[in-house]
Amino acid sequence: MGLMHQPTDLAAKQELSPDHPPSAAIAPATGSQPHIAVVGGSLTGPVLALLLLQAGLENVAVYEANPDLAAATGGVLSLEHTALDVLDRLDIPQHEYVKEGFETITQFRGYGPAGGRRRQRTYPGRFTTWTLLHRALAARLPAEVAHHGRRISAMTAEAGRPVLHFKDGDRASADLVAFCDGRSSVGRRLLDPARPLHYAGYVAHRGTATVRPADLHDFQRWEPCPGVQFNIAPVPGGADWIFFLNATAVQYTAWFGAPPRQRAFATAQHVSPAARAYVDQQAATHLPAPLADLVHSTAGRAAAPVLDIAPPTGMAWPIGDGYACLLGDALAPPRAHTARGAVNGIEQADGLAAALRQHIHHGADLTGALLGWRRRHLLTAVDTVRQGPVIGARLGLGTAS
Numbered sequence: 095m096g097l098m099h100q101p102t103d104l105a106a107k108q109e110l111s112p113d114h115p116p117s118a119a120i121a122p123a124t125g126s127q128p129h130i131a132v133v134g135g136s137l138t139g140p141v142l143a144l145l146l147l148q149a150g151l152e153n154v155a156v157y158e159a160n161p162d163l164a165a166a167t168g169g170v171l172s173l174e175h176t177a178l179d180v181l182d183r184l185d186i187p188q189h190e191y192v193k194e195g196f197e198t199i200t201q202f203r204g205y206g207p208a209g210g211r212r213r214q215r216t217y218p219g220r221f222t223t224w225t226l227l228h229r230a231l232a233a234r235l236p237a238e239v240a241h242h243g244r245r246i247s248a249m250t251a252e253a254g255r256p257v258l259h260f261k262d263g264d265r266a267s268a269d270l271v272a273f274c275d276g277r278s279s280v281g282r283r284l285l286d287p288a289r290p291l292h293y294a295g296y297v298a299h300r301g302t303a304t305v306r307p308a309d310l311h312d313f314q315r316w317e318p319c320p321g322v323q324f325n326i327a328p329v330p331g332g333a334d335w336i337f338f339l340n341a342t343a344v345q346y347t348a349w350f351g352a353p354p355r356q357r358a359f360a361t362a363q364h365v366s367p368a369a370r371a372y373v374d375q376q377a378a379t380h381l382p383a384p385l386a387d388l389v390h391s392t393a394g395r396a397a398a399p400v401l402d403i404a405p406p407t408g409m410a411w412p413i414g415d416g417y418a419c420l421l422g423d424a425l426a427p428p429r430a431h432t433a434r435g436a437v438n439g440i441e442q443a444d445g446l447a448a449a450l451r452q453h454i455h456h457g458a459d460l461t462g463a464l465l466g467w468r469r470r471h472l473l474t475a476v477d478t479v480r481q482g483p484v485i486g487a488r489l490g491l492g493t494a495s
């Protein structure tokens with residue numbers, strides 16, 4: 095078994111293929127259970143870990159870089175019925191993470207009185223927030239499974255097994271590594287390095303308002319003109335808004351202190367007064383006065399550059415006699431307009447858990463099970479990343495692609 099020390103060595107790995115020798119069992123017929131390492135403790139990672147624990151796997155570890163992720167907050171996320179069903183199966187009551195029961199999106203195009211240009215459609219799911227969903231998941235992860243402040247920096251194969259290297263010099267081996275480490279994934283950099291992120295030419299400016307407009311009862315989408323989209327939805331304690339506006343990489347860097355790919359999330363402390371003033375001015379120009387006032391009065395600001403990536407071609411790689419997989423944003427971060435980020439990650443976690451259950455409980459060949467998992471989920475991931483630029487172009491957002 096070759097020892098692979100550098101990420102570049104791993105990069106030479108071929109993704110899992112049907113030519114891989116069959117029956118690479120990580121679950122011995124008798125004896126100890128396989129070790130599953132989950133990298134990332136936000137949404138996809140905890141869903142996967144909880145499904146594996148529910149399946150009776152005992153050696154599951156979640157490694158999360160952030161030492162205090164519980165203190166982090168995030169805004170509105172949409173969950174389609176497939177994702178809600180996975181959470182049902184984890185016995186997480188929906189009312190714990192869906193606080194506003196609406197199922198509609200109301201859209202306003204153009205300028206002028208809102209009444210005549212409102213269109214409403216049904217969304218096939220419900221809305222939550224990152225904060226609510228993460229909290230519901232994290233509360234169910236046993237303390238001995240969740241390891242915080244553990245940043246992975248590399249992976250090697252030793253004695254036939256994947257070995258994770260922590261930034262602090264520690265190491266941990268596993269039989270299967272599931273990278274759920276988000277859009278700047280170290281797993282993707284190691285396993286699939288030819289797919290860097292590209293700045294799409296516009297920014298999602300975000301605000302958490304502590305007041306809620308009286309007429310805000312569902313997810314509202316305002317599209318007054320090309321190059322401007324404003325979304326707002328009720329959340330506990332107020333309203334969450336996202337204002338999509340074009341910006342060059344130079345503007346982004348000036349506003350948020352680092353280039354888009356380097357600062358994939360700009361938190362409150364990175365939002366400069368200039369960024370704030372620009373957003374306020376755009377709100378005053380394009381939004382009805384009550385919404386412009388709401389934006390202006392929102393103290394809690396954040397931002398994220400919209401980033402694109404080439405569609406994935408693989409999801410699982412053999413590492414020694416073990417495996418490593420990419421899921422969720424680590425596999426393919428979609429643009430927010432697709433509303434598929436959390437859904438894709440949860441569906442992929444559910445599918446991977448199903449593949450592992452067949453292997454552990456029924457002796458299914460693991461290579462075959464992982465290839466089946468890839469076949470079922472890859473096309474959706476590809477489709478989602480392709481949709482992003484199409485929707486963006488329709489809205490006049492971003493650079494043509």
Ligand SMILES: Cc1cc2nc3c(=O)[nH]c(=O)nc-3n(C[C@H](O)[C@H](O)[C@H](O)COP(=O)(O)OP(=O)(O)OC[C@H]3O[C@@H](n4cnc5c(N)ncnc54)[C@H](O)[C@@H]3O)c2cc1C
Pocket residue numbers: 133134135136137138139157158159160163166167168169170171224244245246247274275276277278279280421422423424430435436437439
């Ligand atoms: C605090 C927070 C707030 C968010 N708010 C929103 C929001 O308001 N709207 C929205 O659309 N999306 C939001 N997201 C992103 C959203 O969760 C994802 O787009 C999507 O749901 C897929 O989730 P994920 O678990 O695959 O990836 P992510 O949610 O991005 O999670 C990746 C996790 O991996 C961890 N990680 C990264 N690198 C390493 C490493 N080397 N070693 C160990 N751990 C690592 C990160 O700290 C993070 O917790 C937020 C994410 C976070 C972390």
